[in-house]
Amino acid sequence: MRDIVLTLLVAGILPFxxxxxxxxxxxxxxxxxxxxxxxxxxxxxxxxxxxxxxxFFFLGILINLKQxxxxxxxxxxVAMLAFVLxxxxxxxxxxxxxxxxxxxxxxxxxxxxxLIGFFVIGNRHQLxxxxxxxxxxVGFYGIKxxxxxxxTGGGNRVWGPDFTFIADNNTLALAVIMVVPLFxxxxxxxxxxxxxxxxxxxxxxxxxxxxxxxxxGAFLAIVAMSIFxxxxxxxxxxxxxxxxxxxxxxxxxxxxxxxxxxxxxxxxDQDASANGRINAWWVAWNVAVDRFPLGAGFKMYQPxxxxxxxxxxxxxxxxxxxxxxxxxxxxxxGLFLFLTIFFLAxxxxxxxxxxxxNRPELVWARNLxxxxxxxxxxxxxxxxxxxxxxxxxxxxxxxxxxILKGIVRDEVLGHTAESNAAKPDVQLQTPAGQYKLR
Numbered sequence: 001m002r003d004i005v006l007t008l009l010v011a012g013i014l015p016f017x018x019x020x021x022x023x024x025x026x027x028x029x030x031x032x033x034x035x036x037x038x039x040x041x042x043x044x045x046x047x048x049x050x051x052x053x054x055x056f057f058f059l060g061i062l063i064n065l066k067q068x069x070x071x072x073x074x075x076x077x078v079a080m081l082a083f084v085l086x087x088x089x090x091x092x093x094x095x096x097x098x099x100x101x102x103x104x105x106x107x108x109x110x111x112x113x114x115l116i117g118f119f120v121i122g123n124r125h126q127l128x129x130x131x132x133x134x135x136x137x138v139g140f141y142g143i144k145x146x147x148x149x150x151x152t153g154g155g156n157r158v159w160g161p162d163f164t165f166i167a168d169n170n171t172l173a174l175a176v177i178m179v180v181p182l183f184x185x186x187x188x189x190x191x192x193x194x195x196x197x198x199x200x201x202x203x204x205x206x207x208x209x210x211x212x213x214x215x216x217g218a219f220l221a222i223v224a225m226s227i228f229x230x231x232x233x234x235x236x237x238x239x240x241x242x243x244x245x246x247x248x249x250x251x252x253x254x255x256x257x258x259x260x261x262x263x264x265x266x267x268x269d270q271d272a273s274a275n276g277r278i279n280a281w282w283v284a285w286n287v288a289v290d291r292f293p294l295g296a297g298f299k300m301y302q303p304x305x306x307x308x309x310x311x312x313x314x315x316x317x318x319x320x321x322x323x324x325x326x327x328x329x330x331x332x333x334g335l336f337l338f339l340t341i342f343f344l345a346x347x348x349x350x351x352x353x354x355x356x357x358n359r360p361e362l363v364w365a366r367n368l369x370x371x372x373x374x375x376x377x378x379x380x381x382x383x384x385x386x387x388x389x390x391x392x393x394x395x396x397x398x399x400x401x402x403i404l405k406g407i408v409r410d411e412v413l414g415h416t417a418e419s420n421a422a423k424p425d426v427q428l429q430t431p432a433g434q435y436k437l438r
Contacts, residue, residue, distance in 0.1 A: 094297025
């Protein structure tokens with residue numbers, strides 16, 4: 001039954017993408033991040049829904065060329081294009097080039113769809129739609145996981161859908177906690193009181209789900225994001241009270257096993273999992289230094305690579321860090337481009353917040369920029385311990401900030417032009433005659 005419902009739903013949406021290409025991007029985001037086909041049990045489980053939606057998306061762009069937006073050439077988009085090109089270089093110098101293609105295609109498709117998304121997203125309504133799809137796609141698992149955590153007393157870990165970026169309990173926890181600020185923005189933006197209440201419930205359940213994952217990286221992200229969320233929120237008192245109540249509600253509820261696992265953050269040197277991560281980080285560093293400026297490609301986590309570069313050759317792990325993952329796979333140049341993308345995205349958020357100060361009509365833009373920044377803080381902190389360098393969600397947040405800056409810049413310049421036009425002419429008498437100043 002699930003297979004039929006999902007297939008009919010996707011088939012029903014596809015025609016609309018031909019008329020409004022941004023709907024095609026929303027469909028792609030939903031299919032790529034939520035992976036609803038992984039919740040089925042029959043023929044739909046392996047159907048190429050994402051590929052089909054991409055085809056209709058491109059057709060929609062071609063049909064509506066006059067209605068699409070201009071590509072925003074700026075530091076971020078140039079860095080993203082360079083990053084897309086660079087991640088195609090290191091696989092040619094991999095220790096196992098025969099295994100690189102599939103992983104490269106996966107990363108390439110995600111990056112290219114984000115870049116193409118710049119052509120179809122360009123106004124407040126469309127940005128809100130992107131935020132809603134991102135929040136709901138991940139929030140589905142957060143809400144479900146939060147209910148599961150409460151019903152089981154936090155004794156069982158929460159896992160994501162199989163064969164996805166968020167299948168692991170740790171990666172799901174980070175993704176779930178990253179959408180909490182997005183629900184906060186929707187709560188501030190929406191006028192319907194029931195939607196507002198639903199967003200509050202989603203925030204609480206997503207937090208419970210992240211805690212129920214028993215992920216130490218997600219816990220650190222929660223702490224950092226909570227501080228920034230409070231600092232960036234326009235209503236600090238109410239949010240502070242709500243956060244204090246949430247802490248009082250959830251933490252005493254968690255089992256002893258959870259506290260024991262969180263306590264290992266202070267004794268990481270005695271934890272086998274942490275030592276495995278550190279071993280993999282040394283491999284990434286040694287590879288990047290030895291093969292400067294290239295890395296060892298996507299498939300570098302192999303016994304022969306660890307035999308050459310690892311302090312402990314027998315402890316073979318994935319990088320478990322967005323930073324060391326990019327460093328090892330694509331070298332120092334890849335890491336530089338990766339960091340540049342998110343550094344500039346943060347600066348764009350700073351610009352939006354600064355320029356919208358004392359502009360009531362742009363409060364929505366300030367709230368969106370602030371909450372997107374909070375989400376990126378979670379990615380920066382939690383991602384330091386997870387291999388999520390190519391995960392879709394943070395790159396779509398970058399897209400949001402780029403488009404948002406463009407909207408705010410146009411509003412500010414338009415307001416300035418109107419102000420200048422409204423100024424009265426001033427007659428200036430000089431020896432050479434009269435001049436009119438505006």
